[in-house]
Amino acid sequence: MVVVALIYEGERPSLEFLRTCYGGSFLVHESFLYKREKAVGDKVYWTCRDHTLHGCRSRAITQGQRVTVMRGHCHSPDVEGLRARRQQEKAMEILKARPGGPGGQVDKLLHGADSLLYHRGPGTLTLTRPRPRKHAKPQALQGSPAEDQDKELGGPEFLRTPLGGSFLVHESFLYRREKAAGDKVYWTCRDQARMGCRSRAITQGQRVTVMRGHCHPPDLGGLEILRQRERRPGTAQWGSSGGPEFLKTPLGGSFLVHESFLYRREKAAGEKVYWTCRDQARMGCRSRAITQGQRVMVMRRHCHPPDLGGLEALRQREQFPSPAQREGSGTPQPLEFLRTSLGGKFLVYESFLYRKEKAAGEKVYWMCRDQSRLGCRSRAITQGQQVTVMRSHCHLPDLAGLEALRQRERFPTTAQQEDPENIEHLPKVQLCFTTCSPESQQINGKVKDIKPNSESQ
Known part of the structure; x- marks a missing residue:
């Protein structure tokens, strides 16, 4: 890495500084602006003002009247912006020394700086919105000074957000409130x-100060929609007379139905209930909804069309529940269980086999037996004699395997009928001693020093 160090010695002109809108200082050197970074002893370290915008790595160090530049700039100096800042600085000095009236020298200087700002276009200038020019009025028509000032400025425009906050509207751009410090x-x-825009604004009373230019054009369509919603709140904001529609989930929860979209409940905070799109995990939809009493507020748009078929199926199930969902409708049919080879249980429902997954209170959760083999995601929940199936199967039922399990349940084998605890496997040596006759011992000879537990036997 090559480090360029420019050290100016001898008779050096005094350093030039310009004031920022926050009361800080900019260092001006060879028409470039530097932002103060830190101070160590009598040395002050400065970074290029366009370090973030252009990635410029130029640095400067001031020690008294001496300036040391560490690296060159990767961009050209902003001459027009520097001229506008100098005019604004000069106008502020004259205004502090001798305030002038309307149409005087101060007003001309400020007007020149502001017109230069708007001709430049998007940039990183820190200038305020120009104050409207005062027009001469007859003495009889003029009111109080405070009333005239309010009429001239008009005040900034604010629009309400879906959550009840405020948007600042300035030059057709929307700003979101970040924090408040004093006034x-x-x-x-x-x-x-969404777009990485670094524009900032500061409001102080009726005054608006914009920090950086925008990197995108204003969203005129979205602004007009917000203004229309401010004038005439729709049913989506204030809720209809009938209230929002809810449908029951297979697990006993609730779906929110709004504009034919289904929302799943996420959390509740006080009177507000927060909902997420049902297709968030499957399709990545980021739409959100908030219900407060009869009021429904939608945060983002959906990235998919509504599932009208699924919605109609849920409404049909709400109106005409199946016998498995009804409780207390006649005598429920007993559930069928089959024994597994390891001593567990299979749930048999509509000729499908389910394996037990877990139990939580009175509810028992089951998964399809062919989950690992076929990737079937069907689930079932039993609560007493009631069965709730979550998803449909991706395969046909294994009727042959089911019949084999039922046959084994009806006609168990001899090994299954006997009690395993009564079966003992005796060692071969012990069986030999208990069953062999004395004649066989005389023929084969006597066995000496034989241990029954010996591995050789």
Whole structure:
């Protein structure tokens, strides 16, 4: 890495500094602006103002009136922006020394700086919104100074967010509130996360200060929709007279139905209930909804069309529940269970076999027997004599295997009928001693020093 160090010695001109909108200082060197980073002793370290915007790695160190530049810039200097800042600085000095009236020198200087800002286009200038020019009025028509100031400024425009907060509208751009410090309120661009826009705004009373330019055009369509919703709140905001529609889930929970979309309950905080799209995991939909009493607020749009077939099936099941879902409708049919080879149980429902997964209270959860082999995701829940099936099977029932299990249940083998505890496997040596006759011992000879537990036997 090559480090370029420019050290100016001899008779050096005094360093030039410009004031930032926060009361800090910019260092001006060869028409480039540097932002103060830190101070160590009598040395002050500066970074290029466009370090984040252009990735410029130029650094400067000031020690008294001496300037040391560490690296060159990767961009050209912003001459127009520097000229506008100098005009604004000069105007502020004249305004502090001798305040002038409307149409005077101060007003002309400020107007020149503001017109330069708007001709430049998107950039990183830190200038405020121009104040409207005062027009001469007859003395009889003029009111109080405070009333005239409010009429001239008009005040910033605010729009309500779906969650009850506020958007700041400035030059057709939307800003989201970030924080408040004293009488200052800090705002960030609404599209900061989506488009990486770094524009900021500060409101202080009726005054609006914009920190950086936007990297995108204004969303005029979205702004007009927000203004229309502010004038005429729709049923999606205030809720209809009938209230939101809810459908029961197979597990006994609730689905929220809004504009033919299904939402799953996420959490509840006070009177507000938060819902997520039912297809969030399957399709990555980020739509959210909040219900508060009869009011429904939708946060984001869906990335998919509504599932009208599934919605109609849920409504049909709500109106005409199946016999497995009904409770207390006649005498329920007893559940069928079959014994597994390891001593467990299979649940038999509609000729399908389910393996026991877990039990939680009165509920027993079952999974399809062919989950590992065929990837079937069907689930069943039993609660007493009631059976709830979660998903359909991706395969046909194994009727031959089911019949074989039923046959084994009806006609168990001899090994299954006997009690395993009464069966003992005696060693061969002990069986020989108990069954052999004395004649066989005389023929084969006497066996000496034979241990029954010997491995050789």
